[in-house]
Amino acid sequence: MAEKTDTEVVIGGKVLTLRGSESEEYLQRVAAYINGKIAEYSKIESYIKQSTDLQSILLELNIADDYFKAKKQLEILQEELDNKDKELYDAKHNLITTQIKLKSMDETLRELQKENNENQKKIIKLETKLGISNSIDEARSEARNGKKQ
Numbered sequence: 503m504a505e506k507t508d509t510e511v512v513i514g515g516k517v518l519t520l521r522g523s524e525s526e527e528y529l530q531r532v533a534a535y536i537n538g539k540i541a542e543y544s545k546i547e548s549y550i551k552q553s554t555d556l557q558s559i560l561l562e563l564n565i566a567d568d569y570f571k572a573k574k575q576l577e578i579l580q581e582e583l584d585n586k587d588k589e590l591y592d593a594k595h596n597l598i599t600t601q602i603k604l605k606s607m608d609e610t611l612r613e614l615q616k617e618n619n620e621n622q623k624k625i626i627k628l629e630t631k632l633g634i635s636n637s638i639d640e641a642r643s644e645a646r647n648g649k650k651q
Contacts, residue, residue, distance in 0.1 A: 514540050539565060 504523035511520055511533035520529045539561055543549045549557060 513537060536561075536565070 506521050506523060507526055507529065508519055508521050509526045509529040511518055511530060513533050513536050518533075520533070522529055543557070543561060543564070549560060552560065
């Protein structure tokens with residue numbers, strides 16, 4: 503269990519001892535927030551004219567209002583964060599899918615390059631054979647032409 507902290511604070515001009523599991527600095531910040539609210543509303547003439555009990559209720563309502571507004575803002579930010587997390591997940595998923603496709607295409611390209619190289623070798627062999635055949639045919643043709651003359 504967390505250690506309890508006793509801290510003396512001044513709220514509305516009264517010294518109070520707060521006890522909580524939070525740090526002294528945190529408890530002082532809470533007191534400062536309440537004092538700020540008291541100072542803010544003490545400037546409003548209609549607030550000052552109210553009884554102390556009504557002033558306390560109005561102050562409590564305004565602090566609760568701040569709380570619910572902050573809570574709503576937190577919910578909005580959490581929703582935005584969740585949406586960003588989903589977008590990030592989708593982007594990572596798309597990246598992985600694209601990487602897999604790229605790897606597959608790269609393998610296909612290597613296979614096609616290998617096939618192309620083999621076909622180029624076959625073409626060279628066929629051209630070489632064709633060149634030898636043409637040379638033989640030319641030699642025969644020259645030999646025939648030479649006999650006829």
